[in-house]
Structures are given as structure tokens and as C-alpha cells.
Amino acid sequence: MRANYRMHRLFIDAPLGGGEQISPPAEAAHYLANVLRMKDGNEILLFNGRDGEWKARLRVEGKKRVGLDVLEETRPQTEHPDLVYCFAPLKQGRLDYLVQKAVEMGAGVLQPVITQHTQVPKIGIERIRANAVEAAEQCGVLSLAECREAVKLDRLLDDWEPSRRLIFCDEGHETDNPLPLLQSLGPGPLGLIIGPEGGFSEEERSVLHRRPFVTAIPLGPRILRADTAAVAALALVQATIGDWNFRGVRE
Amino acid sequence: MRANYRMHRLFIDAPLGGGEQISPPAEAAHYLANVLRMKDGNEILLFNGRDGEWKARLRVEGKKRVGLDVLEETRPQTEHPDLVYCFAPLKQGRLDYLVQKAVEMGAGVLQPVITQHTQVPKIGIERIRANAVEAAEQCGVLSLAECREAVKLDRLLDDWEPSRRLIFCDEGHETDNPLPLLQSLGPGPLGLIIGPEGGFSEEERSVLHRRPFVTAIPLGPRILRADTAAVAALALVQATIGDWNFRGVRE
Numbered sequence: 001m002r003a004n005y006r007m008h009r010l011f012i013d014a015p016l017g018g019g020e021q022i023s024p025p026a027e028a029a030h031y032l033a034n035v036l037r038m039k040d041g042n043e044i045l046l047f048n049g050r051d052g053e054w055k056a057r058l059r060v061e062g063k064k065r066v067g068l069d070v071l072e073e074t075r076p077q078t079e080h081p082d083l084v085y086c087f088a089p090l091k092q093g094r095l096d097y098l099v100q101k102a103v104e105m106g107a108g109v110l111q112p113v114i115t116q117h118t119q120v121p122k123i124g125i126e127r128i129r130a131n132a133v134e135a136a137e138q139c140g141v142l143s144l145a146e147c148r149e150a151v152k153l154d155r156l157l158d159d160w161e162p163s164r165r166l167i168f169c170d171e172g173h174e175t176d177n178p179l180p181l182l183q184s185l186g187p188g189p190l191g192l193i194i195g196p197e198g199g200f201s202e203e204e205r206s207v208l209h210r211r212p213f214v215t216a217i218p219l220g221p222r223i224l225r226a227d228t229a230a231v232a233a234l235a236l237v238q239a240t241i242g243d244w245n246f247r248g249v250r251e
Numbered sequence: 252m253r254a255n256y257r258m259h260r261l262f263i264d265a266p267l268g269g270g271e272q273i274s275p276p277a278e279a280a281h282y283l284a285n286v287l288r289m290k291d292g293n294e295i296l297l298f299n300g301r302d303g304e305w306k307a308r309l310r311v312e313g314k315k316r317v318g319l320d321v322l323e324e325t326r327p328q329t330e331h332p333d334l335v336y337c338f339a340p341l342k343q344g345r346l347d348y349l350v351q352k353a354v355e356m357g358a359g360v361l362q363p364v365i366t367q368h369t370q371v372p373k374i375g376i377e378r379i380r381a382n383a384v385e386a387a388e389q390c391g392v393l394s395l396a397e398c399r400e401a402v403k404l405d406r407l408l409d410d411w412e413p414s415r416r417l418i419f420c421d422e423g424h425e426t427d428n429p430l431p432l433l434q435s436l437g438p439g440p441l442g443l444i445i446g447p448e449g450g451f452s453e454e455e456r457s458v459l460h461r462r463p464f465v466t467a468i469p470l471g472p473r474i475l476r477a478d479t480a481a482v483a484a485l486a487l488v489q490a491t492i493g494d495w496n497f498r499g500v501r502e
Binding site for chain 1: 352
């Protein structure tokens, strides 16, 4: 079923079901009344990451208090995309962007990775989570991406489950086109790792190449900024071995 | 030949050749001395969109004046990517981003298009050009994208050269995966059109579908923001029928 992209959508951490009455927390109430300027009787879509997407009607109960009457389910809960998205954090503005884009493109797990050229060792995990929720609201993603604590690259690779194919965007690749490589892979659990601005070090590249679960791909003839590479790689991975392909025709 | 992504690169509107001495305009001189903090004898890469990429050495000639001695060619001029990128302008910040990403991904022509849902009828063509230059500097693109004046969608389609395949990202497409459609197309002149936030109107969608030179593609099961859709679509088009594929192995 397609997501409705005209109606507003709000993540709310409460059980959702027909007849439920929800008293949104102050922040959500403010957003509904003052940002979306919703009036009594207006409708909105709600999701909590577990119970699917539900249409709800706003009830104004006072100057600062609103209620939400849950009406009917508009889309069933979708499963968490099985894609672990590993990224070297960027400067804050670009990091927000990177996280939002990853969620739009169907990353199920957001895994910050510290590499030798990583500029930003301090990661605001709460800010990453907030960006993931915002992107889910805007893009009709019903499952919330899991935001993990940052790990060093070596640690990530040592703990990596070997049955999960890790796609590595390799600036040093000798070809331009990732498609033949990606299309030679079958379905299965997936990971994608994007380097920092300035790329992986030569040492990191050879460490990645030595791991049997790693598949190195190029991303065209031009240098891409890290956040561009992220969206481009996600599109190519999803369309070949990800859920753009193996979901097939939209239900 | 691969672009060097460690050295700074500067667009300069002057003839480039061995032995040339360039007196950069005040703005470029300021950028070299005060932004890049380059010292006498430091080297930088120059390009002008015509003569390839050249290594040059900085000569400090005074408090505010610097010269550039052109040393040797580092990369031959690459041809203009034959991809006409048509986009509905977005809010300024996202428009800057959209233009930069399009250049990184190999758009040869930037064509703003006014659609029914386009929020921003006023287009700053100079700002689009500045963003295109900045992206070329950062990403080692040696040809400058051509920035065209905005046109209405109907006008764009009426004037479209029918031998140029126009890929249309259709939110209403009944499948998820664009690859089978794109891979069924052969090489040739290309265009890509991305709608505004909120998408094309139903009327615009049917107008596009009626044109024989238009191929409609989906972009996965999720709603994508316009700037995400742009990068995703460019990656898929370049990897199938664009210059990620038909350039083959990097020379």
C-alpha cells in the first residue's frame, strides 16, 4: 500500500489501535497546534514503529492541551529494512542530512563508525535519533531505524556477522560501475559502509579488502562527497540486492 | 585518469597552458591567500572548463596580490556529460544542495523547470552557476555544467529534442524498482526530470506519460524528498545508461 504523502504524519510513542485516545506530550501538542496549526477535527497520520499507521482526529481540549482520537489503520506495520548503514560521522549539518537520507533510502540500523580520517569523534546519538524520527515522519517509513553507539572500524569488522554482506564504497576501485558487482550478489542480510570526507586510509582500505564478507564497489568516475556517495550507494544497493528489488511489485 | 582529491582545485576563467602566468581576480586571490591560506610556492590545481586540469604554483606578489605560474597538465579536458538535468527549484538551501549534487553526479546541463507545485518561481541563475562551479572544484569535474534559464514544463516538453530520452521519476509508478526499465534502454543522449516537493500534479503526470520520448521510472517503495530522489535517480541512470557504464574502465 502506498504512503499518503499529502497528509501529515507524526511519530508518537504510544500504543495505536482503533478507539484509542492519546494525550500527546507537550512537545507533540505544541507541534500539532502551533507548527502544523491543526484545528479541532483535523486529521493526521500516527505511527509508533510497532502498530502500523493510523488515522487520528485532533481534539482541542484547552489552550495548551489537545487529544488524538485514533480512527482507523491506514497501513499495516512494515518490517524493519534489513540494512545496516555504517557511516563515518560528518560535520553536524551534513550529519543531519546523512541520517535523514539514510532513513528515506531504507536503512534499518544507523551505525556511526570512527575511522582514521573521521573529523568528528563526538557523536550526538540523540540528535541522530531525532533526525531519524523526522525522516520517518516525512517519508512514510513506519519502522524506526535503530541508532547504535559509535564504534571504531576495527571493532565493527571484528564483531561483524560474517553472513551479512558488507558493501564498501571504495574510492580506489579500478572500475566505474558498481552494477555488475552488485547484481552478481544474491538477496540476504546487508550492510553498507561509507567513508568520511577524505575517504578511508590506505591501511583501512586493505583491512576492508581482506575481509571475506566485504564487497568493494566503485561509485562512478567522479569524486563524490561523502553524503552524495551515501545516497547514491543506497539507491544502487536497494535497487539490486535491497528492498527496492526483492519486495517486487508494491502490495 | 583519476582526479587528485587531496589537492585544492580552483576554477579560473583564463587560458591554461604550460608557462602561463595568471593574475587571479581579487576574489580568487582572497580565496587562495585567506581561505586556503596558501603560501608562496604552494601548489594548486586549476581548470577553466576548456583546457583540462593544470598544476600551478602560487607566487605572493604583495599584501593583496598573488600570481599563479602554470606548471604542467595533470588531467586532459573531459567532455561535457551529455545529461540534461531538469529540476523543479526548491527552497534556496536545498536548491544549492540539489545543484551541487547534480554536478557531482555528472549533469552536463542544469535546467530549472516550473511546475504546478513549484514553490519557488524566482530562480537565482547566478547562484545556481556559483554552486555548479563550487561542486566542480570540489569533485574534480573539469567541464562546467551549462546553467539554463527556467522554463515552464509544457515549454520544456514542446521544445524537447525527441531523440533525447527523458527519464521521469514517477511517484505514481506501480512498481518499486527502476533497474529493469533503465537497463532495457540503450546508450544515447539523456535527460532526467525531478519534480518539486509535493510531486507533479496528476495533469502533469499524464502529460509526461503521453510523450514518446519519456520513460517513467519508480524510485523504491518509500516517499523520497525531491533532493534525495535527485541523487538516487542520477546514480541509477548513470550506472545503467549514463557515463558510469558507457565510459567503462577508467582510462
